Amino acid sequence: MKLLETPQLTPPAPDYSEHTLLTPGPTPIHPRAMRALTRPMLGHMDPEVFALNRAVQADLREMYGTGPETFTALLAGTGSLGMEAGFANLVEKGDDVLVCANGSFGRRMAEMAARYGAKVRLVTAPLGEPINPADVADHLGSAQMVAVVHGETSTGVLNPLPEIAEIVRRSGALLTVDAVTTAGMEPFDMKGWGVDYAYTGAQKCLSAPPGLAPIAISERAFARYAARRHPTPLWYCDFSGLRDYWIEHTYHHTVPVNLHFSFAEALRAALEEGLPERAARVRWMGRAITAALAPLGFSPYVERPEARLPTVLALRLPDHFDDAGVRAGLRQREISVTGGLGPTAGLIWRLGLMGEAARPAPYRILMVALEDMLDAPGLVRRFDAALESGV
Structure with missing residues (x-):
C-alpha cells in the first residue's frame, strides 16, 4: 500500500537554488x-x-x-x-x-x-x-x-x-x-x-x-x-x-x-499538513532514496526495518567508497550531506528527512550530482521512478 502517491499531494517546496541542505539538522527553513x-x-x-x-x-x-x-x-x-x-x-x-x-x-x-x-x-x-x-x-x-x-x-x-x-x-x-x-x-x-x-x-x-x-x-x-x-x-x-x-x-x-x-x-x-501525512511523506521519500542508491552499493545501516528512524536515513556506504572526498565534492556543488558520527564515521551517511528536506526537489539535486560524480548513469531515472511507484 502506498502511503503517498505523488509529490503533488504535498505543499510547494522552497527554492533550493542556492544551497541544498540534506543534513540531520538544521533543515531548510519553511x-x-x-x-x-x-x-x-x-x-x-x-x-x-x-x-x-x-x-x-x-x-x-x-x-x-x-x-x-x-x-x-x-x-x-x-x-x-x-x-x-x-x-x-x-x-x-x-x-x-x-x-x-x-x-x-x-x-x-x-x-x-x-x-x-x-x-x-x-x-x-x-x-x-x-x-x-x-x-x-x-x-x-x-x-x-x-x-x-x-x-x-x-x-x-x-x-x-x-x-x-x-x-x-x-x-x-x-x-x-x-x-x-x-x-x-x-x-x-x-x-x-x-x-x-x-x-x-x-x-x-x-x-x-x-x-x-x-x-x-x-x-x-x-x-x-x-x-x-x-x-x-x-x-x-x-x-x-x-x-x-x-x-x-x-x-x-x-x-x-x-x-x-x-x-x-x-x-x-x-x-495544517497533518502529522500522519508528514509521516507518510518521510517514508515515501526514504523508500525512493534507498531504492535509487541500492544498485550503487548503499544499504540500510539499521537491519530491522521497524527500528529504522524515518527522519534520519542511515545508509551504509559501498565498499571502498571515498566518503570524505565525495562529500567534499558535493559541498563544492553547494550540497551538504552528513557522514557518520564517532564510531560510524566513514561507515555511513546520515541523510536528513525532516520537515522541508523530505521533498523530492532537494534529493533530485543530490541524485543529479551523484550520477555525474560517480559515473552512475540511470541514478536520476531510478529515483524518479521510485517516487512515481511509491516502491
Whole structure:
C-alpha cells in the first residue's frame, strides 16, 4: 500500500537554488517561517507576543499529543538546552536515573544527568540496534527517572518508545524523552504514553530557524519539581520562572521574539499538513532514496526495518567508497550531506528527512550530482521512478 502517491499531494517546496541542505539538522527553513523572520520587532512583553505565545502553546499541545492543560513553552536555546533543562529541574544529587543509551545523544543525556548529581545507570544496545524494553524492565529497580532518545540521530535508530513508556509508567518513575528527530514529523502521544518531559529543536522536523527548544511538561513532572530539596541550579530555565512568563506574563528574560513568530508559522504549517501525512511523506521519500542508491552499493545501516528512524536515513556506504572526498565534492556543488558520527564515521551517511528536506526537489539535486560524480548513469531515472511507484 502506498502511503503517498505523488509529490503533488504535498505543499510547494522552497527554492533550493542556492544551497541544498540534506543534513540531520538544521533543515531548510519553511517559506512561511522565513517570511516571519523579517517582520518588525516587538517587545517580549507586548500583548501581541503574549497572544502569539498562547497560540504556540496550544499548537505544541497538539504536536506532542498532550492533555489540554499540559504546560508547553519555547526555551531560548537549541534542543540541547531542552535536554539540560529537564535534568536541571527534575534531578537532584543522589537521584537514581536510568538512561537508555544506544548512540551519542543517549550518552549526552547520561553526562548531563551526572553533572546534576544523579547516580546514572545505563541500558545500552549495540550501535544500529534499538533499546530492548525487556532490558529496561530488568534494570529499572528504584529509578526515579528514565531518560530515552526516541530517534537516535547519530545512528538512525528508532527506539520503541511506546513499549518502554509502558514499563516506566507501571514503575512510577518519571519519563524524559528526547523527541528531537520525531516530534513534528511523527505522531507523538505524550498523554497516552505517559511521557513527563519532552523536548525537540525548532530546526529539526519543523524547519524553523535554530535557537528554540519546544518543551512539554506534565503535572507529575511539576509535582516532582515542587518537591525539590534545593532550588534549580539552572536559573535561566527554571520551571517556575518559565511558567511565570508564559502563563502569568511576568518578566523573566528577553525571549527571541522574531524566532517565536517564525516558529509559530512553521509549527502551524506542519499541523495544517497533518502529522500522519508528514509521516507518510518521510517514508515515501526514504523508500525512493534507498531504492535509487541500492544498485550503487548503499544499504540500510539499521537491519530491522521497524527500528529504522524515518527522519534520519542511515545508509551504509559501498565498499571502498571515498566518503570524505565525495562529500567534499558535493559541498563544492553547494550540497551538504552528513557522514557518520564517532564510531560510524566513514561507515555511513546520515541523510536528513525532516520537515522541508523530505521533498523530492532537494534529493533530485543530490541524485543529479551523484550520477555525474560517480559515473552512475540511470541514478536520476531510478529515483524518479521510485517516487512515481511509491516502491
